[in-house]
Amino acid sequence: MIEELIYNIANTTSCNTAIFCGAGVSYHSGLPLVNNLVKKIFEVMQISEADADIILNSDMPFEAFVETIRNEVSVDEILEIFAKGMPNTTHELIAELVSLGCTKTVMTTNFDSLIENALINKGLQKDKDFNVFSSEIEFGKINWKDNGIKIIKIHGCISDKDEMAITLSAVANRVSCTNKNLTIDKFFSKDINTNVFIIGYSCSDMFDISPKIEEIKNDNSSNVFLIEHSNNKSNYTKEDIALKDYKNPFKNFTGQRIFINTDFFIKIVWETLITVPYEFKSHQTPWEENVEEWMRLAIETNSAGVINHLPARLYYNIGEYKIAVKHFEQGMFMAQKDRNRIMFYSELGNLGMAFNALGKYKEAKNCLEESSTACRDLGNVQGEIAQLQVLGNIYRNLSEYEAAIITYNCAIMISERERDITSLCNSLGNAASAYNHTNRPDEAIKYLNRGIKIAFAIGDKQSEGSMLCSFGIAYSQKGDNEKAKQFIQNSINTTRMIGDKQGECIALHNLSNINLNFKEFDECLKNATSSLQIAQEISIMPSIAQAYYNIGNCYLFKGDLQLAIQNLNLALDISKQIYGTESSQLIPILKSIFEAENYRENMEFGKVNHV
Structure with a gap:
């Protein structure tokens, strides 16, 4: 019975079955699963198991995790892990199915090049027999009507680190990428791929892929077969793909979730469809050494306080502000011990941000007033802009609106001088909010009209959602109730789309x-x-x-x-x-x-x- 099921999933003569795969397919190539890699990073940061579990159990995708770290220190040694390894049996099976004509389209979230290497080992040539698409520009060039073999690296590829960095940043900041979104939409639509076979994927991409899949209408969605790994090595169970409540973007799809041991499943597919004798292949790589070297270089380049600073930023980004406070305070202690003034005042400003998020405005105000002045005196321009914005937020939260407006306008002036478009966008939106609080809707709208153009231009959906809400408040103050409601509803729609809980x-x-x-x-x-x-x-x-x-x-x-x-x-x-x-x-x-x-x-x- 299982052979019949697998044959129906994988075997097709019309090439309308596509393959979607995640990190699990590269496990036997010696590459770590996401949780194992993150746990190793926590280990070298000396984070307790209990604190580590908080991040592991959050909705933060790996791309956002890496981007948070990359904003503070180099992550080259970590990313180099994905250049390691050799194709395993699963990669070779994909290459065999492509060669047989069973499938023409493979999409993967993986950074590694192991699927491409397996195709090359099979005798296919890149850019001749198959094409690889791994960037926003390349996604826009996909011709869904041709019959060519397409390998789609939806989160980028280690072979192009610059583009990979752009992708990491876009995912972490929940920037809406038009071509990537259209690619996901097309891939999971039945007019392109009648069936999609998913393996090694945990459905954890809550910032980009999952929300886009959820938007696909039921009458146009592919039939999905998702392999859910089970320790049972001799049998399987199945259920409707729509039944699972958590981390299931396929609730509106038809198809099945199949609980089966993945290695056993690959073996059966191989022996059912492939004439070449089956051989289980598994490889090992010393990837843990990369993580240890990364931390050594991070401390050497920055200071020992980076061990506290990095987890603090991670906890802050998932809303665990109390734990972030603990790590920021430890970072300040280390900076003081090393007599590192720049690091000390940076951490003091970060501590103020965490206090602000917790509603401890007086403590936050004391931190930011001192740290923003120190950043200016030390010539730390980026630090000064960031901390002025937070200080303005604190003044606003304390109802000191005129002080907030002065502070935001100072941040706007410095951002313009430094041509820092992202900071300018944020500062304009914040200033507009302060004008709303003082019942000056026309001033707010003037700032918002300028700010939202920048948000659209740089794809900053979070700022866009915030500004739409501010537009609604301003028009409410002007007495235009219906226009106000529409702007705020648009803000709710935008913040929900990108998973911005605070904005929503x-x-x-x-x-x-x-x-x-x-x-x-x-x-x-x-x-x-x-x-x-x-x-x-x-x-x-x-x-x-x-x-x-x-x-x-x-x-x-x-x-x-x-x-x-x-x-x-x-x-x-x-x-x-x-x-x-x-x-x-x-x-x-x-x-x-x-x-x-x-x-x-x-x-x-x-x-x-x-x-």
């Missing part, structure tokens, strides 16, 4: 603000509750308080006083922790609690502020 949370909250101002209480409850769920998931305390405040006000004006007081008191308790017991931020909450406790019908309703 803020957009949902601001949509609930508009709902509340226009007495759309049911819609407000829905959007505020969605915002609350995300805020709790990523531990953003100010957003949690804001969501409770809107939910409490909804219940207040619906007349459900018990739930109103309950939610408003939660908002008050959290806000006291963030701002202190004497802060003016507490006044609106206390007012709502007073009104709930002294409730009367037909109460007048005051407008809420946007964030």
Whole structure:
């Protein structure tokens, strides 16, 4: 029975079965699986197993993991791992199936060149018998109508490190790449590939591939057969491809998830379809030495504090701010010990960023005011721009809006002088947000019109999503309710598409603000509750308080006083922790609690502020 199943999956005379494969296919070539490589990197960083598991269990894809490190130190020694190894039995099977005409298209997330090497070993010539596509430009040149053999390296290839670096950056920053997205769409559409056979893939590309697959409509999707590795070496089970809840971009597809030992599966496919005798091939490479050499060079080039700085950046990027604080503080201690002033003040600024994310604004303000001044005195221009932006955010969070505007405009001026387009884009968006807070929508729109053009030009979807929300706030202040809602809904759509949880949370909250101002209480409850769920998931305390405040006000004006007081008191308790017991931020909450406790019908309703 299993032979019949595999024959139906793999054997076709019309070349309409494509192969999609991930890191698992290169395991027997001596290349590490992603988790094993990341664990080794954690080992040389001296991270505890418990802390390491937090990142391993997060949704951060490997490309974003590497890019976070690459932004701080060279990763050449790590990337060189993917130039090692020799084709194993799986690569040779793919080459045999291509030679037989069973398949003409192979897509892989792997950086290595082992599939191409297997094809060359089979006697096929690159650029003559088969073509390789591994960059955004090359993806745009794919002719889906021709009958040529296509090897698509969707995350780039180690043979072109420069393009590979561009891909890593795009994935990590969730930049939307038009040609790559179109390639994924075409590959998984039934008019191009009726069947797609997936092996060695964990569906963990949450920043780019999975969201794009999820967008493919059911009536145009390929029939998918996904091999899920099992330790059972003699039997298999199967289920509908749509059943799995977590990490399953194929919920709208037809097909099967097949639980089977991968080596056993490859053997059966080979013996069913290939006339050349089957031979299991497995190789070993000393890839761990690359990781150890990478850390040695990172410490030598920077300082011993890099052992603390790198994990701190990783934890910050996945929203684990408390753990990030611990590592940033350790990094400051190491920098002070080494008398490295640049490293010390850089880590002080990073510590301020983490405090800001946790809602500890006063501590964050102290850190950033000192570190931004020190960066200027030390001539660290990039550090000064970055820290001015964060300092502006802190002033904004503390309702010191004029100070925020001055700080953002200073960052804008330096970014323009240094021709730093990315920082300029961020600073324009931040300044617009501060103008919104001071009810100057025309000024906000002026800055946003300039900023969003840059976001479009550089493909910065995160800034685009944030600016769309700011547009909505500005138009709400101008009284254009429908236009405001449309902008914020577009922001929600954009942030969801790229997985920007914090951006989605803020957009949902601001949509609930508009709902509340226009007495759309049911819609407000829905959007505020969605915002609350995300805020709790990523531990953003100010957003949690804001969501409770809107939910409490909804219940207040619906007349459900018990739930109103309950939610408003939660908002008050959290806000006291963030701002202190004497802060003016507490006044609106206390007012709502007073009104709930002294409730009367037909109460007048005051407008809420946007964030």
